[in-house]
């Protein structure tokens with residue numbers, strides 16, 4: 289998606305007060321555990337679990353659809369290696385990856401962040417329990433079943449992948465998932481389902497077909513595809529239920545909220561007054577010293593390296609892109625810092641609005657995608673009548 293001059297001006301304005309941009313430029317000091325030419329990972333000084341890492345792109349993007357393909361691949365592709373080394377440093381079996389979009393979902397800074405949370409059984413972290421009690425209406429179910437495959441087919445047209453030919457096989461470890469839930473999309477690497485009952489209406493789940501339990505075992509290509517699909521699912525959920533934000537929560541390995549230790553991604557629409565308040569947490573000073581943990585994680589990070597995959601999709605170059613057609617969906621992101629990096633910045637600018645839409649827009653597909661947006665809205669409007 290190419291940014292309009294207005295969007296660029298807005299982003300430049302945000303950058304001036306962005307804590308994460310200041311960390312990257314070393315204006316604010318932070319406990320940097322990993323850094324390369326495009327990305328940085330720092331220890332959160334208000335950790336919700338021991339070893340809580342915040343991972344971000346050095347370039348400022350307010351929400352994931354703004355991230356250009358090259359940066360997106362690098363950013364998403366490194367997540368398994370980072371998780372592996374954090375788990376090695378912290379000696380844990382479980383892991384959560386959290387991406388929040390919009391104030392309603394707990395995104396407080398307009399700079400895309402990925403929270404990496406090492407987890408263990410009995411670690412006292414209960415924010416991701418996800419009590420599944422809500423069934424999705426048949427009408428909304430139909431919308432997801434109809435539009436998710438269309439979105440993915442658009443995605444593959446823009447990002448042709450040598451490995452992709454169709455829906456792939458069903459691995460044995462996922463047979464129960466297929467039996468109990470409604471499959472709305474699948475390919476060789478993953479399956480997306482509507483759970484029998486969700487934590488809220490519009491809750492979707494994605495399972496990897498190449499790995500049963502551990503995010504750290506995913507290849508760079510598989511990780512790029514998994515998180516790109518999760519981002520598309522997040523946009524679709526956002527529009528289909530008219531949400532004010534979304535959370536993407538990945539669970540991996542055993543923890544109290546993931547007793548089977550399964551690898552899964554949960555896409556959750558969020559509203560300011562929803563019942564998922566437990567997904568966010570208060571920032572608190574840790575009762576323990578962070579330096580020891582910082583050293584352990586930093587020392588484990590040396591093998592982490594992004595290598596552009598050989599079977600890379602032929603990405604559309606940015607210069608061929610056209611401005612993204614406007615969509616109605618808007619995500620509010622408040623310009624407050626979620627973490628205090630020693631220096632407090634003047635970061636209280638009130639609310640700003642950002643237009644959300646799909647990733648990887650380009651000339652040939654922008655009209656097609658606009659049609660999809662319109663069709664979804666029309667379908668939703670019909671339901672309301």
Ligand SMILES: [Zn+2]
Nearest residue numbers: 306309348399
């Ligand atoms: Zn920034």
